[in-house]
Amino acid sequence: MYRVAIMGASGLAGGEILRILANHGGFRVSLVTSASSTGRPVRQAHPHLAYAYRDLTFSPEEAVLEGEWDLIFLALPHRKSAPWIRRLMPLLEGGRRLVDLSGDFRLRDTEAHRRWYGEDPAEDLRGAFVYGLPELHREEIRFASLVSGVGCNATAATLAALPLVRSGLSEAVLQWWFECRVGSSEGGSVPNEGGMHVFRSRTMxxxxxFSHRHLGEVxxxxxxxxxxxxxxxxxxEMVRGVQCLLSAPLREPLTEGDLWRALRSAYGTEPFVDLCPPRPGHMRLPDPRLVLGSNRALVGFSLSDDRRRLLVGCAIDNLMKGAAGTAVQCANLMFRLPEExxxxxxPAYPA
Amino acid sequence: MYRVAIMGASGLAGGEILRILANHGGFRVSLVTSASSTGRPVRQAHPHLAYAYRDLTFSPEEAVLEGEWDLIFLALPHRKSAPWIRRLMPLLEGGRRLVDLSGDFRLRDTEAHRRWYGEDPAEDLRGAFVYGLPELHREEIRFASLVSGVGCNATAATLAALPLVRSGLSEAVLQWWFECRVGSSEGGSVPNEGGMHVFRSRTMxxxxxFSHRHLGEVxxxxxxxxxxxxxxxxxxEMVRGVQCLLSAPLREPLTEGDLWRALRSAYGTEPFVDLCPPRPGHMRLPDPRLVLGSNRALVGFSLSDDRRRLLVGCAIDNLMKGAAGTAVQCANLMFRLPEExxxxxxPAYPA
Amino acid sequence: MYRVAIMGASGLAGGEILRILANHGGFRVSLVTSASSTGRPVRQAHPHLAYAYRDLTFSPEEAVLEGEWDLIFLALPHRKSAPWIRRLMPLLEGGRRLVDLSGDFRLRDTEAHRRWYGEDPAEDLRGAFVYGLPELHREEIRFASLVSGVGCNATAATLAALPLVRSGLSEAVLQWWFECRVGSSEGGSVPNEGGMHVFRSRTMxxxxxFSHRHLGEVxxxxxxxxxxxxxxxxxxEMVRGVQCLLSAPLREPLTEGDLWRALRSAYGTEPFVDLCPPRPGHMRLPDPRLVLGSNRALVGFSLSDDRRRLLVGCAIDNLMKGAAGTAVQCANLMFRLPEExxxxxxPAYPA
Amino acid sequence: MYRVAIMGASGLAGGEILRILANHGGFRVSLVTSASSTGRPVRQAHPHLAYAYRDLTFSPEEAVLEGEWDLIFLALPHRKSAPWIRRLMPLLEGGRRLVDLSGDFRLRDTEAHRRWYGEDPAEDLRGAFVYGLPELHREEIRFASLVSGVGCNATAATLAALPLVRSGLSEAVLQWWFECRVGSSEGGSVPNEGGMHVFRSRTMxxxxxFSHRHLGEVxxxxxxxxxxxxxxxxxxEMVRGVQCLLSAPLREPLTEGDLWRALRSAYGTEPFVDLCPPRPGHMRLPDPRLVLGSNRALVGFSLSDDRRRLLVGCAIDNLMKGAAGTAVQCANLMFRLPEExxxxxxPAYPA
Structure with missing residues (x-):
């Protein structure tokens, strides 16, 4: 089994990687670090995994420089990743691999990075990363040493729009209006007033x-x-889950047939993307409850009677398909393990 | 004090009228009917009001024909109202008034009514009703004997779009895309699988x-x-509350100034409509949590940097401003009581 | 109208006093202070009240020393109240009144205070306060200048047990096991990890x-x-609300009749305490949803078939009857206004 | 792989068995029946499993009499199971096995069955079943042909109390007061007013x-x-999850050491029961959020300072460890597959 290190393992995304690797079979966790929880047991930060990681303890971040690992996940905050990656570069020899879940290397263009994230800490490294969405870059990921994670909203928006782009239907689209409804885990676990239950609960x-940072990726x-x-x-009101609805006014009318072909063609062989059945009623657009806890993405669409207005929806679990799940999916590809x-x-439903 | 009868008083809207009238001072409840709960005490259907209506019992519906009342609210299901109104018409002499909360008389045009609700049970009475949204028809309501209630989504959508229409800015709007997010009380209290907590909880x-029935009203x-x-x-996931976001691609750019003038002009003197403050950040578009339990509507907007995409939001409590609250507001006007x-x-916030 | 000052008015309890006083008629808010929000408008901390306090701004705390007020509420954190009360004492002449919502003066005994809150900052003032629960101390409150607020859990527990104590049935009780289920607003609004929605949501x-601090009051x-x-x-999972269940093993059997008499005798004339109806089924013990946003308390009981085990429940809105509502109820008494x-x-139900 | 039939597969427990068997490896689903959904695809009742059971359709119940299966799960309502089991008895030859999730055969004593469930439809078969809780009857289950499922509250209560009973500490317990807090999935999916989101949401x-039916099992x-x-x-407010707190007044003082030994001795080698760590603070008693979607049970305790009052808690996912998970765990034992x-x-946490 390949040995895995996780930096920032006390956070939500880090915890989710630990959850996945508890039963993976191809990877085993050999090192976890946390700047804020050094020396404390993993079960304290992730009590739901106490049974799986009884004796594992968070090491200081420096330990990755000495540690024995074949694969490293960085689940660090934005701007904390880049400096660490620079230090890790010399270690990435002999088949070692790195997946960075932060936003530091998602954008290839330094100008775009500056626009959305501020100053670019690592312009020189930017070109070395592959954007880690297997549905778009499967082959490149297989051969990559450095893969960037994906934004959760970006994943949902990209997977909703991709079939239109791939099939050439995007010509018909006048405007791309993505609307994401998101759960509280998207905001991380660092205490802040807006995230307090008393204020966050049942909010809309x-x-x-108009301009969310993930638009750069999309x-x-x-x-x-x-x-x-x-x-x-x-x-x-939700903890996990992103539902992205793309509302697209159309320049010229499309047909249901066009759209089905586009979706089937894009996702027919994808292991983790499912299509909502073409039945009338409320299941045409996907509900993130249906994928809770899983790495699955659900995609569906609805066309207006006049065929000039289109809704395409994508639902994912933001911690899984929108972060840790896709990151492990990439790692599977990088190490030639079965992708699933x-x-x-x-999914745990109803839950 | 004027005497009030309520038909369909065991349902959610009926209960909300009872809640309001518990402390009204100008109206007092003299008769409540319920087809399903005849003979049972009000406190059984509405346990939160037990203290206010200790001895009141649901009468059979026929009781309204004999009962002593100056004002009658009909909180019956769609299609149940029209036949009753026909029977009540002869009684509406000498200053008696009627407010119908169902969808039976919201649409003036019989063709539109057929399109959205099916066969028209009362084409001849259609013209006798005033649409009961004071923000649009205050003066007509004052002089009306028959007022129809409003749809909750329709109220939110109408209040979001009204400033644009009134100020002539609607010329700039290419498409009106209303998106409502609604709580479970909108679905009523009759048991059905989709409304069961186990399935409805935290759903999206x-x-x-595209085509909700309330579009006819809007x-x-x-x-x-x-x-x-x-x-x-x-x-x-919410019990009460509607948030309507109007996403409008614009034909020609608008300015923040145009929009503020439009909103202020539309609502500057309205007793129950408040504007979100023009500060940057998350409060520009309204959250229904902020109006929970009250008759208030919150309206706000956001314009994209290129000034070609506009979001206008309206948040209400669907049982209050979207149903019972507005109905009582109309009744106040009809009886020349202070509108408030x-x-x-x-609002009860945070709750 | 009497002029009211509120210290700590940017917090949850302070906001709730503002909500009540928006429509009080006997009190009007003349001064609000906040150490953390000095100079900022009230509508920023309490956006749901923007319409009611358009121009009111938080003053620095020192302003209370000069300000014109007849009544002052202190909604400060524990241990912050006592020093301010010492400074305010000289001002409490000529009929001025003070209600302190913190825990600083709830316990009369300095030893008990030390046990639950640590060092006693104001042993000398302790005797000057009346415990502000009108159901227990109505007459003393009428004549008091200094009233302490009540703990929310303590209020629910006390109101559950009071009928037993008053009627002498407490002799039969072997052990008093209070179990409170509480919403997130009980934890205040200061950011902390445990209060974050992502962790707090749907928790149990x-x-x-065994030993909550409010036990001292009870x-x-x-x-x-x-x-x-x-x-x-x-x-x-709830924002507002406390449900307290008292589980009492009995030394000797009681009867339903004994218990009803005890409850009726304790609360028959209380304006804000209601009894659950003595019907079989799930309404015998009270649900805090039924009092949401109101100052009401609901009390009910259930006796086992062998009459040797007793459950008594009390449900309140912790911000109202458990804090601000009871504080205003006391103030009404202190100023000889109608208690209600x-x-x-x-209550806003269902919500 | 063994072939599995599931009766009542369109309900919540049936869906959960399907969820588990989607990736089991030792069992594969060969037949599903549903009286209410005959002829409809599985993905309609369980949309979250559409990807796993693309073409499976609900058969009529009679199909089990002809169908090819090695193991049958009955996830039927109480009283529907017994008649079917009578018809299935002749088929249980040659190593076929049956697990019944209903309440029909949980109680061995016909008198107890009558007390809690009404008339006994199958007194003669009662002795043939083993109560399907592996933590209690592992060896008997291995050799059984007929296993009954367990009640979800009963499972939580039994697992909380078992260590005391096994270790002889139960002598010290004066009274066993179990208090379960349960999610809405415990009520099933058949529409009813109390289960409607509008009424069920955030309820307490x-x-x-005092006397829940599951007490018979305990x-x-x-x-x-x-x-x-x-x-x-x-x-x-929760969909899945049971938290059982046992409040026990003690006849004589116990020690922390006694209790730890009792818990460790009872569960030290159990594959699915974990103990809360003996740290001070809020993690001593278990939260069902920490086991969501998993087959795990968490058990913890807290002893009062005077050592005369004891709390023991157990948290499970009611659809997993409280129903379908334990049923599959039994099936694994019956077919000599690895128990896990x-x-x-x-668990999916936070979710």
Whole structure:
């Protein structure tokens, strides 16, 4: 089994990688670090995994420089990753691999990075990363040493729009209006007033009106100019889950047939993307409850009677398909393990 | 004090009228009917009001024909109201008034009624009703004997779009895409599988993609053709509350100033409509939590940097401003009572 | 109208006093202070009250020394109140009144205060306060200048047990096991990890096993030794609300009749305490949802078939009857206003 | 792989068995029946499993009489199971096995069955079943052809109390007061008013005061007379999850050491029961959030300072360890598969 190190392992994404690797079979966790919890047992930060990691303790971050690992996940905050990656570069010899879940290396273009994240700490390393969405870059990921993670909203938006782009239907789209409804785990676990249950509970707070940072990724991956897109984000009552609805006014009418072909063609062989059945009623657009705890993405669409307005929806678990799950999926590819290994846990529904 | 009868008083809207009238001062409840709960005490259907209606019991519906009342609210299901109103018409002499909360008389046009509700049971009575949204029809309501209630989603959508229509800015709007996120009380209290907590909890279920029935009201009141509008409805985790976001691609750029003037002009003197402050950040678009339990509506907007995409939001408590609250507001007007009487309860927040 | 100052007005309890006083009629807010929000508008901390306090701004705390007020509420954290009260003492002449919502002066006995809160900052002032639960001390409150607020769990526990104590049935009780289930607003609004939605949501976290601080108040008011009582507190998914269940093994059998007489005798004339109806089924023990946003307390009981085990429940809204509502109820008494003034808002249910 | 039939597969427990068997490896689903959904695809009743059971359709119940299966699960309502089991008895030859999740055969004593469930439909078969809790009857289950499922509250209560009983500490217990807080999935999916989200959401409804039906199982398994026990059940806001707190006044003081030894001795080698760590603070008693979606049980305790009051808690996912998970765990034993097979999915937390 390959040995795995995880930096930032006391956070939500780190915990989710630990959850997946508890039963993976191809990877085993050999080192976890946490700047804030050094020396404390993993079960304290992740009590739900106490049974699986009885004796594992968070090491100081420096331990990765000496530690024995074949694969390293960085689940660090934005801007904390880049300096560490620079220090780790010399170690990435002999088949070692790195997956970075932060936003530091998602954008290939330094100008775009500056626009969304501020100053670029690592312009020189930017080109070395592959964007870690297997549905888009499977082959590149297989041969990559450095893979960046994906934004959760970006994943949902990209997977909703991809079939249109791939099939050439995007020509018909006048405007790309993505609307994400997100759970509280998207905001991380660092205490802040807006995240307090007393204020966050049952809210419908529009936290981003037009220009969410993840738009940079969507634009890069779909090759649609940022100006043609909006990304509205609303916090709703849920812990895990992103539902992205793409509302697209159409320049020219599309047909149901066009759209089905586009979706089937894009996702027919994808192991983790499922299509909502083409039945009338409420299941045409996907509900993130149906993928809770799993690495699955659900995609569906609805076309107006006049065929000039289109809704495409994508639902994921933001900690899984929107972060840790996709990261492990990439790692499986990088180490030539079966792509689904360790990721077959079915959704817990109703929950 | 005027005497009030309520038909369908064991349901959610009926209960909310009872809640308001418990402390109104100008109206007192003299008769409540319920087909399903005849003979049972009010406190059984509405245990939260046990202290206020200790001895009141649901009468059979026929009792309204004999009962002593000056004002009658009909909180019956769609299609149940029309036949009763026909029977009540002869009684509406000498200053008696009627407010119907169902969908039976919201649409003035019989053709539109057929399109959204099926066969028209009362084409001849249709013209006798005033649409009961004081923000649009205050003066007509004052002089009306028959007032129809409003749809909750329609109220939120209409109040979001009204400032644009009134100020002439609607010319700039290319498409009216209303998106409502609604709580479970919108679905009523009759048991059904989709409404069961185990399935409804924390859902993000898109229950209507483009053409919700309330679009008929919005079209009628704003004089915008139905074809130019979409109304998407998503069930989210909340009991009370509607948040309507109007996403409008613009034909020509607008300015923040234009929009503020439009909102202030529309609502500057409205007793129950408040504007979100023009500060940056998450409070520009309204959250229904902030109006919970009250008759208030919150309206706000956000304009994209390129000034070609507009979001306008309206948040209400669907049982209050979206149903019972507005109905009592109308009744106050009809009886020349202060418009705010009995409706000043502040929102319960955080709750 | 009497002029009211509120210290600590940017917090949850302060906001709730503002909510009540928005429509009180006998009191009007003339001064609000906040150490953390000095200079900022009230509507920023309490956006749901923006319409009611358009121009009010938080003053620095020192302003209370000069300000014009007849009544002052202190909604400060524990240990912050006592020093301010010492400074305010000289001002409490000529009919000025003070209500302190903190825990600093709830316990009359300095030894008990030390046990539960640590060092006693104001032993000399302790005797000057009346414990502000009108159901226990109505007459003393009428004549008091200094009233302490009540703990929310203590209020629920005390109101559950009071009928037994008053009627002499407490002799039959072998052990007083109070179990409170509480919403997140009980924890205040200061950010902390445990209060973050991502961790707090849907939790059933037992935060206190036997000895919650509020036990000191319950013991003092009911004159039951602390050793005979347990107070278990569990955080559950709710924002507002406390449900206290008293589980009492009985030394000798009681009868339903005994218990009804005890409850009726204790609360028959209380304006804000209601009894659950003596029907079989799930409504015998009270649900805090039924009092949400109101100042009401619901009390009910259930006796086992062998009449040797007793459950008594009390449900309140912790911010209202458990804090701000009871504080205003006391203030009404202190100023000889009708006890219910400003507190008649009915519960918002279902919400 | 063994072939599995599931009766009542469109319900919550049936769906959960399907979820587990989607990745089991030792069992594969060959037949599912549903009286209400005959002929409909599985993905309609269980949309979260659409990807795993693309073409499976519900057969009529009669199909089990002809169908090819090695193992049959009955996830039918109480009283529906017994008649079917009578018809299936002749088929249980040659190594076929049956697990019944209903309450029809949990109680061995026909008198007890009558007391809790009404008339006994199958007195003659009662002795043929083994109570399907591996923690109590592992060896008998291995050799059984007929295993009954367990009640979810009974499982939580039994696992909380078992260490005391096994270690002889139960002598010290004066009274067994079990208090369960349960999610909405415990109530099943058949529509009813109390289960509607609008009423069920955020409730704290005491649905059973002293005598819940599951007490019969607890009494039978722990050999404690029913009269010595109470089982209070409160519905709280959660979909999955049972938390059982046992509050026990003690006849004589116990020590922390006694209790730890009792818990370790009872569960030290159990594959699915974990102990809360003996640290001070809120993690001593278990939260069902920490086991969501998994087959794990968490057990913890807290002893009062005077060592005369004891709290023991057990948290499970009611659909897993409280129903389908334990049923599959039994099936693994019956077929000599590894006991944990198919049940290793880790809890989804935070969710």
């Amino acid at each position: 707070r529009v936290v981003s009106c 634009s890069q991956e779909l090759r649609i100019p940022e100006e043609a897109m909006s990304l509205t984000v609303t916090s709703v 290994q360790g990721l077959i846990m079915p | 279920r898109v229950v209507s993609c 079209s009628q009141e704003l004089r915008i053709p139905e074809e130019a509008m979409s109304l998407t409805v998503t069930s989210v 009487q009995g409706l000043i309860m502040p | 976290r037992v935060v206190s096993c 013991s003092q008011e009911l004159r039951i030794p602390e050793e005979a009582m347990s107070l278990t507190v569990t955080s559950v 003034q400003g507190l008649i808002m009915p | 409804r005491v649905v059973s005061c 009494s039978q398994e722990l050999r404690i007379p029913e009269e010595a026990m109470s089982l209070t059940v409160t519905s709280v 097979q198919g049940l290793i999915m880790p």
